[in-house]
Amino acid sequence: MTAHRADDPHVLPEIDIVTEHGIVTRLPTSFPLYDPERDADLDPDRFQQGFDEALTDLDHMPSAWARHYAASILDKPAPRHDSDRSHTRGYRAGLYGFLRHS
Structure with a gap:
């Protein structure tokens, strides 16, 4: 696995998840990403x-x-x-x- 830096211009924000521990690239099978914490209708x-x-x-x-x-x-x-x-x-x-x- 290749380590990437968060400030790397080649990192694609729509498929990469930047965490405090590094960058995780999601596979195409993980789309669409559903995160209940990002539910736009939920306060x-x-x-x-x-x-x-x-x-x-x-x-x-x-x-x-x-x-x-x-x-x-x-x-x-x-x-x-x-x-x-x-x-x-x-x-x-x-x-x-x-x-x-x-």
């Missing part, structure tokens, strides 16, 4: 707030009620035209995680 702060609110809401209920509430909410599809999709995704993720681990 990580609103997602975390929704997640935390779900767990807080569930924490204030007896466990049987909490499981029923989470299952009931997740049984319905998420609103298609939600003005705060990041919060809704976080809230639903919290409910799902609760059900998965209870």
Whole structure:
């Protein structure tokens, strides 16, 4: 494997990933690169707030009620035209995680 420098003009930014440890060249089979952290529609702060609110809401209920509430909410599809999709995704993720681990 050939080592490359990050300031090398021959490095192609669309296929090379520059890390603190060096440069990693992705193979063509890795395209398209999907990185959930780069989801343009997701606001990580609103997602975390929704997640935390779900767990807080569930924490204030007896466990049987909490499981029923989470299952009931997740049984319905998420609103298609939600003005705060990041919060809704976080809230639903919290409910799902609760059900998965209870």
